[in-house]
Each structure stands twice: as C-alpha cells, then as structure tokens.
Amino acid sequence: MQDIPVITIDGPAASGKGTIAARVARSLGFHYLDSGALYRLATFAALKHGISLDDAAALAAQAANLDPVFDGEKILFEGEDVSTAIRSEAVSSATSQVAAIPEVREALFNLQRRFARAPGLVADGRDMGTVIFPKAELKVFLTATARVRAERRYKQLVERGEAADLDALTRDLEARDKRDRERETAPLRAAIDAYILDTSEMDIESVEKKVLEWWQSR
Helix, strand or coil: CCCCCEEEEECCCCCCHHHHHHHHHHHHCCEEEEHHHHHHHHHHHHHHCCCCCCCHHHHHHHHHCCCCEEECCEEEECCEECCCHHHCHHHHHHHHHHHCCHHHHHHHHHHHHCCCCCCCEEEEECCHHHHHCCCCCEEEEEECCHHHHHHHHHHHHHHCCCCCCHHHHHHHHHHHHHHHHHCCCCCCCCCCCCEEEECCCCCHHHHHHHHHHHHHHC
16 A cells, blocks of 8 residues: 555545545546545434444444445445435534544544555545545645635535525534544644645635646655
8 A cells, every 4th residue: 555646635624625635536547535425424324323422332333334335426325325415414513523433433444544546546534644644645734714614515505405504504614623623533633744725715626726736746
C-alpha cells in the first residue's frame, strides 16, 4: 500500500470535500473513498436495527461487519440502495455522535485503508490525512463559513424534496463542528502538512482546479 498514491481531502460537514474528492478521483482515474458514507452507513444500520447510540460495544461490532457494495454513486446495503437514506438529516445528525466513539473508529480503520488500490486513491473525510493515511502524497483541508455550508445543505435537501430550515441547519452545523473538534479520538483538524482552502467564495470548478494544480506540483 505504501506504493499507492493517495490524496486526502478533509474538512467539516458541507465543506464540499465529497464533491471535490469525487471529481478529482474521476479526473485522475483514481479510486474514491467517501469515509463519511461508512460512518453514515454504520449509523443508519444502528437506527434500522434498534441499536442504542450509547452502546459503544454493539455499534463497534456492527461496524466491523459492515459489508456495503459501492456501485458508482450507489451504496447497496443488505440488498437495498441506501444512497439517499444515509444522507437524511436524521442520520446526518446522529452520525457525528457515532463517529466520535473510539471503538467504532477502530472498527472502520482497516476497512478504509483497504480502499487504497492501484492506480491511486482520493479519500475524503475528517481524519483521512491525520489518522487513516498520514503518509498521503497530498493532503487538502477544505473549509467554509457555517452559513455558507448551511446554504449548501439547504439546497441539497430542497432539491430532494425534504423540508429544511436554514437557521436550524446553521446551528446544527456549528454544534457538529464543535463536537468534531473537541472529541478525544481523531478530532477534526487539518494535518500539519495539509493545504488549507476556504471555499466560501469559490465554485466547484475552481476548487477542483486548485486541488489538481497542487497534485501536479507534487
């Protein structure tokens, strides 16, 4: 795995890391890991099967046995397409709580590292550059103001036909940021050698171009 080139793109919720990572992976012909989807899936499965979000042992045991199938943009789990279900606000809000549990993070550690395959990997999340792939060739940390990120999430929800409150989304993102920064295990922070990019005033194409420029310079 040490010979596989890896690009990590970390950042807070709705910073655009998933969209950018997928586009960069497509541009380079690399594999793509949406680590957030794994934590969302672990949360979705817990809610589906009635596992308490306070039961660390049960959550970790379940996470260790996840067997999702990534089919393009689809995520299949237990025979159904859960791509939309794992991105509901109910799952999103609970995911930050599940992701803060050390036992769950440990259970998903090796699963995430197995995504590093030739010709290369672009991985997005909150600890890709600091914990999962600390020796990645390029590390990027995307950020944006809470309001801008809330507006992005609001647009996504409306497009999916879901009810949304912009002010409530802003407060929720601020609270999640605080939890992610203050958790003891793999807190949200930029790697020391990461390129930091504020995307508040940038469009998707500009951000992708900048990341590709950084990759070429490496």
